[in-house]
Amino acid sequence: MKTRVRRVSLPNARANAHDHEVTLANRLELPGVADWQRVSPKYVYVDVISTIVVTLVLLVGTSLPALFSGVVWWWILPAVVLVIMIFVIAFVPRRVRAIGFQLRDDDLLFRRGLLFQRFVSVPYGRMQLIDITRGPVSRIVGLSDLHFVTAAASSSVAIPGLPITTAEELRDRLVALAETRRAGL
Amino acid sequence: MTDEAFEGDPIQDLLPAGAVLSTRLADGEWHRLHPATPLLRGGFVFIVIAGYFISSARQQLIDLVLGAPHAHEDGDPVALLTAHGKLPLALLIIAGVLILIVVIFYLSWRVHTFRITDEVVEVRSGLLRRSLRKGRLDRIQGINIVRPFFARLFGAARLEIDVAGHDANVRLDYLSSGNADGLRLDILRLASGTREREAAKAQETKGFVEQRVADFIAPELDPNLAPPESVVKVHIGRLIGSILLHDTTFTLLVLIAAAAVGSAVTGKYFAIYALVPLVFGLGGFLFRRFTKSLRYSIASTPDGIRVGFGLLTLSNETLPPGRIHSIEVRQPILWRLPGWWEIKINRASKSNAKGADAQRNTTILPVGNLDEVLRVLGLLLPGTDEAGIASLRLGIIGRGQDGGFTNSPRRAAIVRPLSLRRNGYAEIPGVLLLRRGAVWRSLTAVPEARAQSIGVSQGPLYRALGLARVHIHTVNGPVRAELGALDRNDALAFFDTASRDVVEAVSTDATHRWRAEGTPA
Numbered sequence: 001m002k003t004r005v006r007r008v009s010l011p012n013a014r015a016n017a018h019d020h021e022v023t024l025a026n027r028l029e030l031p032g033v034a035d036w037q038r039v040s041p042k043y044v045y046v047d048v049i050s051t052i053v054v055t056l057v058l059l060v061g062t063s064l065p066a067l068f069s070g071v072v073w074w075w076i077l078p079a080v081v082l083v084i085m086i087f088v089i090a091f092v093p094r095r096v097r098a099i100g101f102q103l104r105d106d107d108l109l110f111r112r113g114l115l116f117q118r119f120v121s122v123p124y125g126r127m128q129l130i131d132i133t134r135g136p137v138s139r140i141v142g143l144s145d146l147h148f149v150t151a152a153a154s155s156s157v158a159i160p161g162l163p164i165t166t167a168e169e170l171r172d173r174l175v176a177l178a179e180t181r182r183a184g185l
Numbered sequence: 186m187t188d189e190a191f192e193g194d195p196i197q198d199l200l201p202a203g204a205v206l207s208t209r210l211a212d213g214e215w216h217r218l219h220p221a222t223p224l225l226r227g228g229f230v231f232i233v234i235a236g237y238f239i240s241s242a243r244q245q246l247i248d249l250v251l252g253a254p255h256a257h258e259d260g261d262p263v264a265l266l267t268a269h270g271k272l273p274l275a276l277l278i279i280a281g282v283l284i285l286i287v288v289i290f291y292l293s294w295r296v297h298t299f300r301i302t303d304e305v306v307e308v309r310s311g312l313l314r315r316s317l318r319k320g321r322l323d324r325i326q327g328i329n330i331v332r333p334f335f336a337r338l339f340g341a342a343r344l345e346i347d348v349a350g351h352d353a354n355v356r357l358d359y360l361s362s363g364n365a366d367g368l369r370l371d372i373l374r375l376a377s378g379t380r381e382r383e384a385a386k387a388q389e390t391k392g393f394v395e396q397r398v399a400d401f402i403a404p405e406l407d408p409n410l411a412p413p414e415s416v417v418k419v420h421i422g423r424l425i426g427s428i429l430l431h432d433t434t435f436t437l438l439v440l441i442a443a444a445a446v447g448s449a450v451t452g453k454y455f456a457i458y459a460l461v462p463l464v465f466g467l468g469g470f471l472f473r474r475f476t477k478s479l480r481y482s483i484a485s486t487p488d489g490i491r492v493g494f495g496l497l498t499l500s501n502e503t504l505p506p507g508r509i510h511s512i513e514v515r516q517p518i519l520w521r522l523p524g525w526w527e528i529k530i531n532r533a534s535k536s537n538a539k540g541a542d543a544q545r546n547t548t549i550l551p552v553g554n555l556d557e558v559l560r561v562l563g564l565l566l567p568g569t570d571e572a573g574i575a576s577l578r579l580g581i582i583g584r585g586q587d588g589g590f591t592n593s594p595r596r597a598a599i600v601r602p603l604s605l606r607r608n609g610y611a612e613i614p615g616v617l618l619l620r621r622g623a624v625w626r627s628l629t630a631v632p633e634a635r636a637q638s639i640g641v642s643q644g645p646l647y648r649a650l651g652l653a654r655v656h657i658h659t660v661n662g663p664v665r666a667e668l669g670a671l672d673r674n675d676a677l678a679f680f681d682t683a684s685r686d687v688v689e690a691v692s693t694d695a696t697h698r699w700r701a702e703g704t705p706a
Contacts, residue, residue: 026651026673028643030681106688115645120658121684122638125691151349151533152637152658184323184507184697185349185533185635185660 028117036100036111042141043099043161047092049137055085101159106181108148108174110157120157125183126150130171134164146170151185210364211301211371215309218297219359221339223290226358238279299357301368303375306346306355320348320355322376323697326534327489328369329502332362337499344368347534354534369503373488376505378698417550417557419481423525427552428471430519437467478551485564487700492549507696508532509565510635511657512549513664514558514581515627526558526581527551530565531662547663555581566616566630573613580611580620580628589613590620591679597652597670608670610655610679615690617657617683619668629666631657633683633690641680643673655679 058081066074095114102109107123131147138144138160144167148157162170210216219225224232266272289312297310309317329345336342341359348354360368428434440463444456481494486503493501510531520526528550550561555578562577563569569577579588586592590609593601601608604623611618617636619629640656647653647669653676657666671679 026643026648028641028653028673028677030677106692107684113642116642117644117648118640118642119680120638120640121680121687123684123688123691125688126637150637150658151660153661154656154658155638155640157638181692183691183694185510 028119030109030119033102033109036102039096039099039159039161040143040163040166041096043138043143044093044096045141046135046137046143046161047096048089050135051085051089051092055081055089058085096161099160103173103177108157110148110159120155122148122150122155122157123181123183124174124177125181126155127174127178130174132167132171148174210360210368211375213300213302215298215300217294218299218357219339219341219361220294221336221341222297222359223294225333225336225339225341301372301375306372308355308357318355320346320353322372323378324349325372325376325505326508326532327502327504328372329500330365330369332495332499334497337362342366346372347532349533370488373503373505374700376698377488377700416482416484417553417561419478419551419553421479423552424475424478424481426523427520427525427527428475430517430522430525431471431474432517432519433467433471435517435519437464474551478548481551483550483561483564489699490549490564504532505696506567506699507632507634507694509549509632510659510662511629511631511664511666512562512565513627513629514562516625518625520552521626524554525552526555528553528558528561528565529663531659531664533660562630566632568615569613573616576611576613576618577628577630580618580630581626583620584623590618591671591675593652593670594672594675596650597672599650600646600652601670605670608668610668610671612682612686617666617686619655619657619666621668629657629664629668631659631666633687634694634696635659636683636687636690639680639684639687641676647673653677655683657683 059078062077062081063075065077066072091114095112098114098117099112101111107121110120110122112118127148128151129149131149132144133147134144142164143161144164145158145160146162146167148155148159150157159170266275293310293312296312296315297308299306299308301307304322306320306322307317309315326347326349329347331343331345332341333343336359339359340362342362342365343356343358344360344365346355346357357365357368440460444460447456448454476496478494479496481492483490483492485491489503489505489508491501491503493499510533512531513529514526515529516526527548529547530549532547549565550558553561558581559574559578563574566573566577576588576590579590583590584606586609589611591611592609593605595605597608598605604621607620607623607626609620611620615633617631617633619631621627621629636657636659638658640658641653642656643653651673652670653673654667654669655671655676659666
């Protein structure tokens with residue numbers, strides 16, 4: 001799998017703060033952190049199928065005004081939804097490639113998002129439990145989702161699209177790491 | 186209190202010679218609750234029914250005594266029974282039901298027992314459906330003693346032990362008032378991991394009435410418990426002022442004014458009617474806020490912070506060290522005139538967060554001036570030095586880079602037009618600070634040892650401006666620790682240092698056994 005790390009030179013955060021050039025380098029990228037573990041490419045199918053299901057539901061919902069009122073202009077609503085969702089689906093492969101995680105010495109690093117980027121760092125000692133879930137589509141392609149649950153609901157570290165054996169290995173490894181760094185709340 | 190014999194005394198055996206617990210209730214044996222418990226817990230309905238019956242029978246009683254029966258109105262059950270000559274039978278049935286109820290109450294009291302061991306507190310109850318509730322001592326988030334007005338008449342108090350988790354509290358209701366205080370001390374001592382125990386003060390025995398009176402007039406906070414310089418109190422004048430100047434009052438007045446103007450202009454009064462429920466709702470909120478903050482005091486004790494309040498129903502809670510997950514100092518807009526602030530916190534236990542009562546769980550200082558706020562912050566963040574306090578002060582009222590704050594860059598003025606120079610973060614030893622807002626000013630402080638994870642995020646607008654947002658994830662509560670409109674590189678630098686410092690703080694944190702040997706208090 002190709003890693004997509006864009007190297008950005010960061011001499012000094014403070015000195016750089018006021019004469020910052022507004023460029024593509026504005027994307028979030030952690031300096032000096034490479035080698036992200038990526039999720040299975042097969043997860044693209046899972047994501048596409050679930051997005052299509054959502055799209056269909058949205059289309060039905062937004063078509064109701066047009067169907068009931070008979071006013072032609074109401075069809076603009078589902079049309080807009082369709083265009084947006086086609087874009088969303090077109091970017092699924094890139095979005096899936098943007099999901100990554102990394103087991104550092106003391107914390108789990110997680111990233112996701114293309115348009116809305118998000119990085120989270122969770123110390124292993126903060127683990128309350130690890131959940132492995134498998135949706136119907138995931139099961140067909142042999143994937144599962146791993147949730148790293150802390151006492152904070154907002155942490156929400158969910159690594160989707162892991163092959164089942166990988167997910168179980170990762171769970172055992174994370175549990176072992178958390179055991180050695182047991183901490184209170 | 187208990188009629189069980191003390192055979193073995195497992196915890197007492199662990200203690201060094203001469204050390205004793207202040208009550209005999211935390212000795213690892215099963216104990217019973219206050220004898221008035223069934224009455225206080227569920228007996229009020231019963232009293233109401235009895236009261237109705239007596240008030241209804243009043244006329245008959247008078248007649249019986251005076252021997253002058255006269256006609257009664259129809260519909261009164263007692264009058265009806267008298268008329269049909271069935272009163273003795275009815276009384277017999279009532280007496281039977283009464284005896285049955287008393288027996289059930291007695292039995293349920295007999296089986297409702299609790300014990301406190303070195304590791305857990307357990308409560309078992311239930312006649313037919315047995316239930317057992319356990320709470321681990323090292324997961325205790327706070328211990329609350331509530332003295333409802335009626336229970337105070339009996340000298341009883343309710344002890345609520347908050348354990349981390351949703352509605353995971355263990356309740357001991359009711360205990361005798363003195364026992365409740367002693368037991369809390371004992372539980373905290375057991376939880377703190379300390380092996381040295383202070384000898385209990387001998388309780389002087391007074392008569393029942395004398396003791397009840399003493400309970401009522403005693404100051405809410407025992408002066409022996411906390412050094413006076415660590416006590417912050419809320420005076421009633423300031424409390425009233427703070428409520429009059431609160432944002433909710435402000436909103437209420439604006440709405441009333443809008444409705445009045447609207448009605449005057451249109452000549453219709455719908456707006457006023459629509460406002461009535463709102464006025465009741467907001468007014469109720471303010472009133473509860475007032476009653477919940479009466480006689481408010483916060484003080485530092487060896488086993489954590491003690492928060493007490495209440496006029497008729499007294500309540501006080503001890504929060505052991507390291508149970509506060511994040512702190513926010515904020516200022517409703519009108520409080521700027523007198524310079525008042527309030528402090529809210531996030532905690533891991535949710536037990537009391539129901540409706541308006543949520544306030545007592547999360548508001549640690551309802552109103553205070555800057556000096557008091559800094560004193561309370563000193564209590565909440567033990568280990569903060571002079572420089573740290575100075576940074577906190579600048580975090581509350583300052584702007585710019587003084588105090589070690591990193592501000593938003595100038596190009597963020599589009600998203601933070603007023604608070605550009607307020608918006609910023611800083612780090613003092615063991616604590617992360619996020620400063621926000623120029624009109625509604627606030628400062629969020631998160632102890633690093635309590636942060637669950639650190640995040641950084643960016644959406645399309647922030648990307649175009651070269652900005653990013655940082656998040657400190659803590660347990661749920663009224664405080665949201667996040668800060669937007671930071672320079673992208675600053676945000677990444679924050680993410681890097683904060684995540685490393687949190688790992689460091691987590692590994693050295695030992696507050697779950699705060700007085701165990703080898704760790705500083």
